[in-house]
Amino acid sequence: MVTIDTEHLSDRLPRETLLDAVMGPERFLKPSQLLRDGRAPEIALVARDGRDVVGTVRLWEVDAGGRPALLLGPLAVSPDHQGAGIGSRLMRSALNRAAALGHGAVILVGDAPYYARFGFSAEFTANLAMPAKVDPARFLAVELRAGALAGATGAVTADMDMVRGIIAPVTNDAWRVAA
Numbered sequence: 001m002v003t004i005d006t007e008h009l010s011d012r013l014p015r016e017t018l019l020d021a022v023m024g025p026e027r028f029l030k031p032s033q034l035l036r037d038g039r040a041p042e043i044a045l046v047a048r049d050g051r052d053v054v055g056t057v058r059l060w061e062v063d064a065g066g067r068p069a070l071l072l073g074p075l076a077v078s079p080d081h082q083g084a085g086i087g088s089r090l091m092r093s094a095l096n097r098a099a100a101l102g103h104g105a106v107i108l109v110g111d112a113p114y115y116a117r118f119g120f121s122a123e124f125t126a127n128l129a130m131p132a133k134v135d136p137a138r139f140l141a142v143e144l145r146a147g148a149l150a151g152a153t154g155a156v157t158a159d160m161d162m163v164r165g166i167i168a169p170v171t172n173d174a175w176r177v178a179a
Helices: 009-023 025-029 031-036 086-100 112-116 160-166
Strands: 002-006 043-049 052-064 067-077 105-109 139-143 154-157 167-169 175-177
Touching (some): 009 025, 009 067, 031 052, 031 067, 043 086, 052 086, 052 105, 086 105, 112 139
Parallel strands (some): 067 105
Antiparallel strands (some): 002 043, 043 052, 052 067, 052 154, 167 175
């Protein structure tokens, strides 16, 4: 039985082995990687089949043209477990966790037909730019909170001072945009 769990430090090697098998070394050359290098993810989940890591998804805090957001990726499922809905379960879990933590939007670079089922659209990224050129049809976002990307224009960056200055905790269960 496959379960979704928070990633643990002991999952690092199995996760990296999985990503190498699914995406190869060229994954380190992708524009999204420029925003992940040297940083810890805000949300990191794995899919486990027993004790084996068979899927992974991670989300990273970014500034999306002046608005706080999460950058999703990579999402990967081991080849021998693909087609069983594990990727969809990881996506739903990641988006639910992001919303529960008070995040308003998630962006990614990926296959539009796949991610559309989760509400992702290029409409929200029309005025944004990744640190390197990407296909605009694959540059997608979903708002977890209506208007979270309203007015977002410019570069997506890893400017954490800006991101942390906008989101402020109200209680353990709710978040708000700081005035």
